[in-house]
């Protein structure tokens with residue numbers, strides 16, 4: 001189905017307002033936006049930077065690419081993609097949280113390529129862009145947060161052009177039982193305590209561990225990508241499997 005316009009600056013509207021749970025997720029990110037980057041760096045021991053770099057390495061080897069980064073948050077994926085790839089013509093970052101986007105906007109002007117990047121407030125399950133408009137769609141630590149994962153994957157498929165690629169970075173659980181046990185201890189007890197202390201919002205970091213433990217990963221997530229119509233799907237586990245990059249082609 002065709003949707004109107006590529007870059008609409010305030011397209012978030014009544015449809016999302018109707019769903020209280022969806023509202024709660026982005027409101028939670030509104031609350032922690034100013035401390036989000038700091039907490040991210042600390043809680044991932046800086047690993048999030050190398051995971052986003054790996055995402056950039058998986059960009060297709062084509063010149064002049066258009067990128068849509070969903071759940072862009074404070075914009076770190078967009079910024080690292082343009083840092084590590086010379087092949088990006090323009091990029092759009094989309095998110096529902098106005099405060100996360102405000103943090104992203106603050107970071108963009110410092111970058112030489114900021115004129116090629118724009119930010120849109122919208123819902124990743126109802127992307128306000130035309131069919132076949134992007135070479136690449138990315139989403140990092142965002143697919144776990146949308147209320148309708150299948151709808152969001154189907155939207156990603158719709159807005160990608162025919163040779164387009166989706167790259168999804170998301171938390172997962174390590175396959176090694178000992179490492180998994182240690183990681184679950186970290187997720188359940190240390191992460192909410194440290195995250196809560198720094199951000200002032202312990203509940204947000206309890207939410208993080210609950211959603212990580214319940215979200216499909218590995219072959220289960222690849223199945224969702226296949227069902228959404230993506231081809232040549234692959235999973236790239238990172239750091240003992242605590243995060244995974246999934247890729248697929250339209």
Ligand SMILES: C[S@@+](CC[C@H](N)C(=O)[O-])C[C@H]1O[C@@H](n2cnc3c(N)ncnc32)[C@H](O)[C@@H]1O
Nearest residue numbers: 029071072073095096097100123124140141145
């Ligand atoms: C954990 S942050 C990830 C931010 C960024 N991608 C990164 O790598 O740091 C998740 C983001 O998803 C956004 N979000 C949640 N539900 C969304 C939706 N339905 N549509 C768009 N963004 C959404 C939140 O506002 C938040 O900024």
